[in-house]
Amino acid sequence: MMDFLDGMSTLQQSFWWVAMIASLIFIVQLIFTIIGTDLSDGLGADFHGDLDAVHGPFQLFSFRNLINFLMGFGWTGVAFYPSISNQMLLIGLAAAVGILFVVIFFVVIRQILKLTEDNTFNIDKLIGKSAEVYLRIPAARSGKGKVQVSLNGTSHELQAITETEEISSGTMVRIVRVDEKILIVEKI
Incomplete structure (x- = not known):
């Protein structure tokens, strides 16, 4: 060489x-x-600094x-x-x-x-989506049930209530709003 x-x-x-x-x-x-x-x-150091953080x-x-x-x-x-x-x-x-x-x-x-994709689950993105009742939802906000809903190809099981009559398991519902991380749903 x-x-x-x-x-x-x-x-x-x-x-x-x-x-x-x-x-x-x-x-x-x-x-x-x-x-x-x-x-x-x-950039490792022996102190607790922000040496490698950038915006x-x-x-x-x-x-x-x-x-x-x-x-x-x-x-x-x-x-x-x-x-x-x-x-x-x-x-x-x-x-x-x-x-x-x-x-x-x-x-x-x-x-x-x-090209990166943000797959962070945001419950507010469920408003307007349809879901299937998994556990019976009692009438008039008297108790909580559960629904299964899919968002971005991922299935989620979430608590839900309704303001109308009782909704039985297997019924399709629409998510109308979110209140303190509980879905408010109505029959489709």
Whole structure:
């Protein structure tokens, strides 16, 4: 490996080393991400602070972004070294592409996060839905029964009351409102 780098200038060798090391770390990160584990940024501490809390999933100064920047920087320097003789211009271009890599990573992660779905159960979303009485519901709010209702493909068994006559098991009802986490239902 050293023979490969021997005939190169210090700048060109630097670009190669940065590109190879950053690419190796990137591949390790990618493998860990694919198999379901992940590398942390080493933000653990011996005190109770909020060191790793941010207001979003993207941290500008993270180990992953450093690797993305260095990979873009290194490979751009390697690729354009033969064609750009001005070293400052080459370093500036490599830095710009490194920043572009970080921005591209940000955009990709943001699009992936848009695909997430919130499956948190919210009882208020049941209003207007139909349900099946599971346990008899006594008349005129005199007691509670149970209904089975499906929301987002998940079946829920919840307490219910009615303001009208008794509703027997197996009857289909409509949920008209929610009162302190108890469904108010009426026959369909």
